[in-house]
Amino acid sequence: xxxxxxxxxxxxxxxxxxxxxxxxxxxxxxxxxxxxxxxxxxxxxxxxxxxxxxxxxxxxxxxxxxxxxxxxxxxxxxxxxxxxxxxxxxxxxxxxxxxxxxxxxxxxxxxxxxxxxxxxxxxxxxxxxxxxxxxxxxxxxxxxxxxxxxxxxxxxxxxxxxxxxxxxxxxxxxxxxxxxxxxxxxxxxxxxxxxxxxxxxxxxxxxxxxxxxxxxxxxxxxxxxxxxxxxxxxxxxxxxxxxxxxxxxxxxxxxxxxxxxxxxxxxxxxxxxxxxxxxxxxxxxxxxxxxxxxxxxxxxxxxxxxxxxxxxxxxxxxxxxxxxxxxxxxxxxxxxxxxxxxxxxxxxxxxxxxxxxxxxxxxxxxxxxxxxxxxxxxxxxxxxxxxxxxxxxxxxxxxxxxxxxxxxxxxxxxxxxxxxxxxxxxxxxxxxxxxxxxxxxxxxxxxxxxxxxxxxxxxxxxxxxxxxxxxxxxxxxxxxxxxxxxxxxxxxxxxxxxxxxxxxxxxxxxxxxxxxxxxxxxxxxxxxx
Numbered sequence: 041x042x043x044x045x046x047x048x049x050x051x052x053x054x055x056x057x058x059x060x061x062x063x064x065x066x067x068x069x070x071x072x073x074x075x076x077x078x079x080x081x082x083x084x085x086x087x088x089x090x091x092x093x094x095x096x097x098x099x100x101x102x103x104x105x106x107x108x109x110x111x112x113x114x115x116x117x118x119x120x121x122x123x124x125x126x127x128x129x130x131x132x133x134x135x136x137x138x139x140x141x142x143x144x145x146x147x148x149x150x151x152x153x154x155x156x157x158x159x160x161x162x163x164x165x166x167x168x169x170x171x172x173x174x175x176x177x178x179x180x181x182x183x184x185x186x187x188x189x190x191x192x193x194x195x196x197x198x199x200x201x202x203x204x205x206x207x208x209x210x211x212x213x214x215x216x217x218x219x220x221x222x223x224x225x226x227x228x229x230x231x232x233x234x235x236x237x238x239x240x241x242x243x244x245x246x247x248x249x250x251x252x253x254x255x256x257x258x259x260x261x262x263x264x265x266x267x268x269x270x271x272x273x274x275x276x277x278x279x280x281x282x283x284x285x286x287x288x289x290x291x292x293x294x295x296x297x298x299x300x301x302x303x304x305x306x307x308x309x310x311x312x313x314x315x316x317x318x319x320x321x322x323x324x325x326x327x328x329x330x331x332x333x334x335x336x337x338x339x340x341x342x343x344x345x346x347x348x349x350x351x352x353x354x355x356x357x358x359x360x361x362x363x364x365x366x367x368x369x370x371x372x373x374x375x376x377x378x379x380x381x382x383x384x385x386x387x388x389x390x391x392x393x394x395x396x397x398x399x400x401x402x403x404x405x406x407x408x409x410x411x412x413x414x415x416x417x418x419x420x421x422x423x424x425x426x427x428x429x430x431x432x433x434x435x436x437x438x439x440x441x442x443x444x445x446x447x448x449x450x451x452x453x454x455x456x457x458x459x460x461x462x463x464x465x466x467x468x469x470x471x472x473x474x475x476x477x478x479x480x481x482x483x484x485x486x487x488x489x490x491x492x493x494x495x496x497x498x499x500x501x502x503x504x505x506x507x508x509x510x511x512x513x514x515x516x517x518x519x520x521x522x523x524x525x526x527x528x529x530x531x532x533x534x535x536x537x538x539x540x541x542x543x544x545x546x547x548x549x550x551x552x553x554x555x556x557x558x559x560x561x562x563x564x565x566x567x568x569x
Contacts, residue, residue: 055081164196172212176437179220186224194226195249197237197272205230206245217248219436227256229277234263239271247275255279295337305336351420352398352405360397364390415548490557501526503550510550517546 057069070078078097085095166178186192201207202214205228229251235243249261258280266274312328314321367387374380409421416422435441489498491509496502503510505524517539518524518532533543 164194164198166197166199168199172216175213176216176220179217183220183224186226189252191252191255192226193249193251193255193277194221195247195275195277197247199246200248201244201246204228205248206233221250222436224250225252226250227253229256229259229261231261232263236263236273236275237271238273247272249275249277251277251279293339295333296340297337299338301336305332308332308335352401354401357394357397357401360390360394364394367391411552414551490561498554503554504547509553510546513546513549517542
């Protein structure tokens with residue numbers, strides 16, 4: 041009804057986009073925020089709908105926080121200075137207000153509401169006379185205010201020094217600032233080593249700017265030479281237009297490592313040479329490595345559709361999915377055709393094949409994760425589980441970490457051995473063969489070693505020290521001339537780092553092989569039954 045109204049056709053040029061909200065409302069986005077056509081369109085829509093729907097005007101706003109203001113400055117002066125630096129007119133909706141700052145009792149705070157994109161920004165000043173404890177509390181308050189906000193800018197005179205933004209050394213204040221902001225989703229925008237503060241021949245970099253990754257992408261930060269009537273130099277931060285941050289900006293290319301052609305990679309890399317200065321050599325090396333990767337591995341594009349790639353996806357599933365979609369489209373387009381039932385049967389078969397391919401791939405990938413968890417305890421399986429858990433930010437303050445460690449691991453008194461335990465002959469507990477067999481590590485009814493045969497029980501001692509099946513692994517771990525025994529196992533592990541890794545690798549290989557042989561025997565038994 042709205043599109044068919046004749047008095048609305050001449051106003052469609054002022055509308056940029058039309059979309060529906062999650063609740064079903066129709067939203068018209070105008071070309072410009074302040075446009076007389078908006079009021080005309082509002083009146084025309086109200087007349088066309090004539091009470092059938094509510095027509096209202098919405099406007100996005102942003103808050104700008106300004107600190108380090110003297111007591112004589114008024115709200116109108118702050119508003120005029122703010123828009124004079126932006127070189128734009130003061131909007132009617134701008135409402136300034138002054139209140140006491142939460143971050144520093146010696147500062148003022150000004151708030152202004154501006155018709156623009158939603159953005160949280162804060163500017164602060166922390167005096168050098170503030171103690172380190174109070175400094176940490178102020179930084180914690182700033183981080184608490186900024187936590188959970190998607191688009192945020194934090195800038196100001198923190199009176200902190202750190203090598204990350206160009207200082208010669210890192211002070212306790214700089215460490216506190218970096219440790220606290222490490223829990224936020226913000227990036228440091230400072231670049232270069234040009235001083236931001238100069239007084240009486242002393243220069244330093246104490247003005248720092250942080251921004252969320254979405255705003256930091258494509259931004260520019262520099263120290264200007266504009267005269268500011270202050271000891272601080274002007275810092276100019278330019279953000280990229282919001283329209284540049286589309287979904288396609290997150291598309292990146294990577295390589296399929298399983299398609300690596302080692303011979304092709306070595307042939308391309310062998311021709312690399314480094315000449316010239318450091319910058320040109322680094323660029324030439326990067327170009328050479330990229331060319332070698334392009335020639336020896338297949339590319340894969342990730343991102344763009346805002347869905348994370350899954351590890352179990354393969355070419356078989358991709359082909360089955362393409363065939364399933366083609367069969368579905370063919371079935372939908374032949375609803376009135378006599379062949380509709382035939383195409384529907386074909387579509388159901390293709391859909392069944394796709395589900396079976398996904399099920400097989402998921403099962404195979406899960407088994408690979410289980411097998412890899414033994415050799416790589418913090419590998420893909422660990423990361424997959426930790427992503428599913430709701431993890432709180434790790435504390436970074438030293439006194440808080442110290443309190444946590446002393447609570448979880450309290451100090452114990454030193455244990456002194458006064459003697460040895462000696463059992464008399466009548467104190468030994470008798471055992472039988474059934475109890476010995478119940479302590480074996482196997483999950484089968486048969487506790488004996490299938491490789492050695494006979495009555496040899498397959499326990500941990502036999503598998504690690506005696507079984508001929510793992511002779512090569514024992515020689516690699518302890519050496520060909522040094523037999524591995526229960527007496528020298530611990531000494532071999534703690535002698536060197538290599539010895540520890542060798543024994544660990546040997547145990548992992550033995551466990552995997554025993555598990556594989558046991559699984560094979562179980563499958564063979566089920567098949568024969």
